[in-house]
Amino acid sequence: MRRVFSSALRSAVMRSQKTYFPRFQGVVTDLDNSKFRSGYFNQRAIILEALRPDLTSRRILAARNGDVNERVEAFSQRLRDIKPELSPFEIEYYSSLLMDRIRRLVTLHNLAITHGDIRDEHFRLPGDFYDTVLYDFSISYAFSSTPPYLVNFRKPRSLKEISEMEQDWVTQHLYKRAQKLDLRDHLIQSTGTNAESVRDALFQQLHEEQLEMIISKVMIRPDAFSLSSLSSVFPFLANLCPHDDHTWHIRRGRQLECYESAWVFVKRAQDLPNSITLISIGHRQLVDAEPFETEKGYYLLCLVPKEWSIEVAGDKLLRLCSSLQSEDSWGCIVGRQKFDNY
Numbered sequence: 001m002r003r004v005f006s007s008a009l010r011s012a013v014m015r016s017q018k019t020y021f022p023r024f025q026g027v028v029t030d031l032d033n034s035k036f037r038s039g040y041f042n043q044r045a046i047i048l049e050a051l052r053p054d055l056t057s058r059r060i061l062a063a064r065n066g067d068v069n070e071r072v073e074a075f076s077q078r079l080r081d082i083k084p085e086l087s088p089f090e091i092e093y094y095s096s097l098l099m100d101r102i103r104r105l106v107t108l109h110n111l112a113i114t115h116g117d118i119r120d121e122h123f124r125l126p127g128d129f130y131d132t133v134l135y136d137f138s139i140s141y142a143f144s145s146t147p148p149y150l151v152n153f154r155k156p157r158s159l160k161e162i163s164e165m166e167q168d169w170v171t172q173h174l175y176k177r178a179q180k181l182d183l184r185d186h187l188i189q190s191t192g193t194n195a196e197s198v199r200d201a202l203f204q205q206l207h208e209e210q211l212e213m214i215i216s217k218v219m220i221r222p223d224a225f226s227l228s229s230l231s232s233v234f235p236f237l238a239n240l241c242p243h244d245d246h247t248w249h250i251r252r253g254r255q256l257e258c259y260e261s262a263w264v265f266v267k268r269a270q271d272l273p274n275s276i277t278l279i280s281i282g283h284r285q286l287v288d289a290e291p292f293e294t295e296k297g298y299y300l301l302c303l304v305p306k307e308w309s310i311e312v313a314g315d316k317l318l319r320l321c322s323s324l325q326s327e328d329s330w331g332c333i334v335g336r337q338k339f340d341n342y
Helices: 002-011 015-020 068-081 088-110 157-181 180-190 195-203 230-239 247-254 290-294 314-323 336-338
Strands: 023-028 045-048 212-220 258-269 275-281 297-305 331-334
Touching: 015 088, 068 157, 068 331, 088 157, 088 180, 088 247, 157 180, 180 195, 195 247, 212 230, 212 314, 230 247, 247 290, 275 314, 290 336, 297 314
Parallel strands: none
Antiparallel strands: 023 045, 212 297, 212 331, 258 275, 258 297
């Protein structure tokens, strides 16, 4: 299975979809089985990316504006019936998270591979609240033209049946989390504020306030250079939350539809200034991003208020990104006046 999985990731998966899984690093063919206590006798193993519970491993996935997924729609409706009541933001967050997880699973199933051990913790690392990738394929199964005799030690079933079952598991896991209000509890703990302040940020009508440009450093290629899904971008917003405004990221998450996106690639150059390329702005992709995948560097996701008319300000955006280059910075918040001065 490891051989099939690594081959599928390298050849069958679209480049944009590889971000759904741990990055493939290579194969070891001469493992010494004496290093394993029990249960491992194969000298061959694939090497995957070392995942971390922080922004270095987080993925940005595209928002699916206008896309209708019957499972997600039904899930959203069920969330509206939960008591105590969920806020519209919480419903949108869990629905976005389900869509992102289903996207990862369906991509795997389209390769005729089933995971076999779908759990909540196989999308996010132990002790981490936010997702990274779908991982742990230790009992996954690859369908082929040869009829299977066993599928993970169970009687044979169709790929379609197993796919539906695994998607059902994901849906059930997230529904149970929503019932426990785990997002709300996480926001209270992570912000260090009280439950009433978090509830106000979730439920109260938003006051009119000046929106800022939000720039986040992203280490791994997104699946599309467009506006981000709420669940994937929210940890990046939380990381930039000002110290004197503990619920800023909640309000900006609620206002995500007021933004459009621009994507920039920063290429690291030894002994030379970094070079910057504007990949996309608004709904327009300006260059082919494929060559950047073999370059050393990182991406910048720029969330720009729609009222700023960023479509005509590409050069100004590049000048701003050039001035913000810092290996230690994970992003910044830029006000309108500062942006206009570039």
